[in-house]
Amino acid sequence: MNIGKISLIGVPMDLGQTRRGVDMGPSAIRYAGIVERFKNLQLEVEDLGDIIISRTANRAPSHSKLKNLPVVAEVNRLLADKVDEIMKNHSFPLVLGGDHSIGIGTLAGVAKHYRNLGVIWFDAHGDLNTEETSPSGNIHGMPLAVSMGLGHPDLVNIQGYAPKVKPEHIVIIGARSLDEGEKKLIKEKGIKVYTMHEIDRLGMAMVMEQCITYLRERVDGVHLSLDLDALDPADAPGVGTPVNGGVSYRESHLAMEMLAESQLVMSAELVEVNPILDERNKTAVLAVALMGSLLGEKLL
Ligand SMILES: NC(=[NH2+])NCCC[C@H](N)C(=O)O
Ligand SMILES: [Mn+2]
Ligand SMILES: [Mn+2]
Incomplete structure (x- = not known):
C-alpha cells in the first residue's frame, strides 16, 4: 500500500449512545500499542491527540428525539475539520473512537477528497436509522444513514455538502442485528450487505473478494469503518x-x-471499544492487531 504517513486522532466520545465507558476507547487503543505497531511496519506515524469533549456535556433530554444532538453535532464538526486537514496533508487518517456516531464527522472530512468514495462498514448493525426509524434515539445507530444524506440537517450538512456517500458505494459486512426501518432502507437503496448468513455460506475469503471487486469497479478510494461489535x-x-x-x-x-x-x-476508524466492559483490554488489543493486518503485517 502506498501510504506515506498515518495520522491518529482520538475522539473520546460516548454521547452517541447511553452506556458509559466507550469514551475511554482511544486510551485503551493507545495503551494496546498502536503507535509501536505501525512503527514496526516502518510506517511514519503521528499522534495528533484527542478532540476535547466537555466532561460536563449536556446529557439532559433535548426537544429532539436524537440524544445529545447539539454536542454530538459539535464534536463531529470538529472531527471533520481535523480529518479534512489530515487528508490535505496526504496522510492516512485513523480515527480512534469513541462510539460510532463519530463516523459522521470522519466521513464528512474524508469524502470531500473523492469523486466517488467507497465505504466498508464492518459492523453487527446497519447504523442506518433515522429519527423516524430509530428504536433508541441513539445517534451511533445513524451515521451511515446520515452520510447518505438522511437525517437531521445539523448532522447531514457538516462541511457544507451532502450526501457524503452513495448507497451503491457502500458494503456492510457482519450484519446480524438490523431494525425494520433499516431492512427497508437497504432494499430501497440497493445497499450491498453481507450478513453473517452470507459469511457462513460463502466464507470470508469469497465475501472479501466480491466486496473488493465490487468497489474497485465503482470508487476511487475506500474508507473502512470498523465497529468492533462486528466481531x-x-x-x-x-x-x-x-x-x-x-x-x-x-x-x-x-x-x-x-x-x-x-x-x-x-x-479508517476504530469504534465502540469500551474498556469498562472488556476483559484485560482484549478488544483494544484485537483492534490494534487488525490495524496491523490492514496496514501490511503478514504471517510469513
Ligand atoms: N454503532 C452501534 N453499535 N450501533 C448500534 C445500533 C443499535 C440499534 N440499531 C439502534 O439504532 O439503536
Ligand atoms: Mn455495531
Ligand atoms: Mn456501528
Whole structure:
C-alpha cells in the first residue's frame, strides 16, 4: 500500500449512545500499542491527540428525539475539520473512537477528497436509522444513514455538502442485528450487505473478494469503518452493543489482510471499544492487531 504517513486522532466520545465507558476507547487503543505497531511496519506515524469533549456535556433530554444532538453535532464538526486537514496533508487518517456516531464527522472530512468514495462498514448493525426509524434515539445507530444524506440537517450538512456517500458505494459486512426501518432502507437503496448468513455460506475469503471487486469497479478510494461489535463477543467482549454469532478472530484478520493486498483503503476508524466492559483490554488489543493486518503485517 502506498501510504506515506498515518495520522491518529482520538475522539473520546460516548454521547452517541447511553452506556458509559466507550469514551475511554482511544486510551485503551493507545495503551494496546498502536503507535509501536505501525512503527514496526516502518510506517511514519503521528499522534495528533484527542478532540476535547466537555466532561460536563449536556446529557439532559433535548426537544429532539436524537440524544445529545447539539454536542454530538459539535464534536463531529470538529472531527471533520481535523480529518479534512489530515487528508490535505496526504496522510492516512485513523480515527480512534469513541462510539460510532463519530463516523459522521470522519466521513464528512474524508469524502470531500473523492469523486466517488467507497465505504466498508464492518459492523453487527446497519447504523442506518433515522429519527423516524430509530428504536433508541441513539445517534451511533445513524451515521451511515446520515452520510447518505438522511437525517437531521445539523448532522447531514457538516462541511457544507451532502450526501457524503452513495448507497451503491457502500458494503456492510457482519450484519446480524438490523431494525425494520433499516431492512427497508437497504432494499430501497440497493445497499450491498453481507450478513453473517452470507459469511457462513460463502466464507470470508469469497465475501472479501466480491466486496473488493465490487468497489474497485465503482470508487476511487475506500474508507473502512470498523465497529468492533462486528466481531463475535467471545473475541471482542469490550463493546456496548454485543450481538452473538459474529465474525471470528481469524475471519476478521483475513478480511484486513485481503484489504491490505487490495490497496484500496485510504482511511479508517476504530469504534465502540469500551474498556469498562472488556476483559484485560482484549478488544483494544484485537483492534490494534487488525490495524496491523490492514496496514501490511503478514504471517510469513
Ligand atoms: N454503532 C452501534 N453499535 N450501533 C448500534 C445500533 C443499535 C440499534 N440499531 C439502534 O439504532 O439503536
Ligand atoms: Mn455495531
Ligand atoms: Mn456501528
